[in-house]
Amino acid sequence: MRSEAGSVSSCAAPAVDLEANASEDEPLASGAQRPRARAPSDAAAAQRDRLSEADLAVLELAGTRLRKLGRAVTIARFHGVCWFGFTLACVPLALLEPRLLWIALLACCSGAAELHGARLLRALDVRGPRWLGFHQLVLLVAVAIYCGYGIHTGLTAPSISDQLTQASPDLATMLDDGEGEQGRQLVTAMDGPYRVALVAFYLVLLLLTALYQGALAHYHFSRAAFLRAFLRETPRWAATAVRRLLGW
Numbered sequence: 001m002r003s004e005a006g007s008v009s010s011c012a013a014p015a016v017d018l019e020a021n022a023s024e025d026e027p028l029a030s031g032a033q034r035p036r037a038r039a040p041s042d043a044a045a046a047q048r049d050r051l052s053e054a055d056l057a058v059l060e061l062a063g064t065r066l067r068k069l070g071r072a073v074t075i076a077r078f079h080g081v082c083w084f085g086f087t088l089a090c091v092p093l094a095l096l097e098p099r100l101l102w103i104a105l106l107a108c109c110s111g112a113a114e115l116h117g118a119r120l121l122r123a124l125d126v127r128g129p130r131w132l133g134f135h136q137l138v139l140l141v142a143v144a145i146y147c148g149y150g151i152h153t154g155l156t157a158p159s160i161s162d163q164l165t166q167a168s169p170d171l172a173t174m175l176d177d178g179e180g181e182q183g184r185q186l187v188t189a190m191d192g193p194y195r196v197a198l199v200a201f202y203l204v205l206l207l208l209t210a211l212y213q214g215a216l217a218h219y220h221f222s223r224a225a226f227l228r229a230f231l232r233e234t235p236r237w238a239a240t241a242v243r244r245l246l247g248w
Contacts, residue, residue: 058235062242065230069121070246072223075216076118076132083111110139121223122248124231129224136217140209147206154198159191 051059090104113135121128230239242248 055238058238059242062230062234062238063246065226065234066242066246066248068226069124069223069230070248072129072132072220073118073122075219076114076121080111080114080118083107083114087111106142110135117220121227124227126224126227126231129220129222129227132220132223133217136213136220140213140217143209143213144206147202147209150202151199154195154202 084107087104087107090100090107094100094104114132117128117132117135119128120131234242
């Protein structure tokens with residue numbers, strides 16, 4: 001009897017196991033597939049790809065600094081193009097006044113210097129802000145020399161009547177006659193206001209140039225702090241991402 005019971009139980013056990021395996025392989029009654037647990041590797045990858053608040057703050061700060069440098073690059077390029085345009089405008093006039101060739105040469109050199117500084121700054125070279133800032137100071141010195149020469153010439157030049165008589169001998173003969181005495185007095189009376197107006201023009205030009213070039217030099221020098229902070233505090237991955245987003 002015991003042997004028969006043992007044989008019956010041994011035969012029934014595999015049947016239960018087969019039914020259990022069959023129930024696991026059968027689809028759900030609703031027709032939906034059984035949910036599968038996410039692999040540990042997928043969860044780790046999703047957690048790794050998610051940026052933290054600190055990473056977002058780093059990206060935002062790097063973008064702000066790079067946009068400030070980008071504005072400086074745009075300003076330098078604009079001035080470079082303007083200087084080259086001024087050079088092209090001076091070349092035809094230099095045929096009538098040879099002294100304008102020096103001004104055209106200075107304008108051409110200024111345009112090249114502005115574009116060179118813009119390239120340095122766009123390449124995140126620390127020499128870029130210094131180059132652009134000192135270039136503005138050099139322009140200020142050049143304009144100051146030009147204005148000083150103009151003021152000196154205006155104060156030491158012959159009077160208007162003498163210049164007119166030297167330019168036109170016929171006019172000098174007319175002024176020497178009795179009928180031209182009133183004209184000579186009028187020309188002599190205009191000499192003082194003319195010199196004052198000439199000196200005032202050069203002084204105003206010098207003042208405006210000092211304000212503009214001085215402010216521009218300060219602006220470019222101040223970009224050096226943003227550039228150094230960007231290079232020092234921005235991780236490589238953040239710098240690469242921000243430069244791609246801003247088209248650098």
